[in-house]
Amino acid sequence: MLNANWQAFLEQQGAHPQDGIVQDFGDASTERIATRDGTVLCDLSQFGMLKVSGDDAQSFLQNLLSNDIKAVTPQLAQLSSFNTAKGRVVATFLIWQNGSDYFLQLPATLIAPMQKKLSMYVLRAKVKIEDVSAQHICLGFSGKESAALLQTSIGEPPQTPLAMAHHAGVSVMRTGDERFQLITSAGHAPALWNKLCPQARPVGSSCWDWLNIRAGIPVVLPATQEQFVLQMLNLDIIGGVSFKKGCYPGQEIVARMHYLGKLKQRTFLAHVDSDVAPQPNDALYSDDYTGQTSGSILNVAPAPQGGYDVLATLHTGTVNDARIVHWQSPDGATLDFQPLPYPFPAESGG
Secondary structure (H helix, E strand, O other): OHHHHHHHHHOOOOEEEOOOOOEEEHHHHHHHHHHHHEEEEEEEEEEEEEEEOOOOOHHHHHOOOOOOOOHHHOOOEEEEEEEEEOOEEEEEEEEEEEOOOEEEEHHHHHHHHHHHHOOOOOOOOOOOEEEOOOOOOEEEEOOOOHHHHHHHHHOOOOOOOEEEEEEEEEEEEEOOOEEEEEEOOOOOHHHHHHHHHHEEEOHHHHHHHHHEEEHHOOOEEEEEOOOOOOOHHHHOOOOOOOOOOOOOOOOHHHHHHOOOOOOEEEEEEEEEEOOOOOOOEEEEEHHHHHOOOOOOEEEEEEOOOOEEEEEEEHHHHHHHOOEEEEOOOOOEEEEEEOOOOOOOOHHOOO
């Protein structure tokens, strides 16, 4: 949710917020095209932030999350997840470190329930879990010129995926070949915005969601909690799990799937030509699964060319056999599958 002073600042810049999230800056269609073709700047208040601090913060997270938290440093961020004992993903995180504190970024709609859930595991550990969403501002900066513009306006950008660089008043994380996340204080955010805005078009939050979808990065939302083992979300491909660390909730299921099981579902990228937005957890149908669903929608964002791009979790055979997949009903709009920017393991046949 938007910090009140930050929201007032963005509204002065032409932002149209709704429920604490910037929808657009007056021309959503043009903003989507700019996101595809140009350099854009985006407020990321659709995400919130939990700070985990204290002497036992590292060991606490190491015992709960799917990835190896010991690999997180002030110079390297990480994707991870929290899972049920049955291996079902409750939340996905982007995690980074500042000093001895860890910051977990996840959808704002999951901040309160995940703070409560993680706090149940604290017991006697020297750990404090705080919602610091209003204290820190995250901006998305994307485009072919983004790295060069950061170089001249802020300082040397990080060079490798999820690497971080720290400059006066701002931390810069590389989230893709042409994408960066900027993390700053609420007090410093307006000055940072004013420095970058002349070089980039401001865009609504869904533009960043679209970039995440095109990058094949899944985000678990309230409607899709506890429905997928992390491999179904491709987290094993994009670096969201460690198979060498110790136990954590769901680890046995995740490891068994990795070493012994044959994964039947993966997350795919597709386009839906519709005037109505698909919703997370909407059912998908195909003729090889007559009478039952063959998958579901995971993430959705409006596409620059119209319609919607989605991440959809489906049976791999359905996609590999080029079956026609329909949204919402057996005769609903069809999904046009597109290549993800990363390959599937050979055993997935993706």
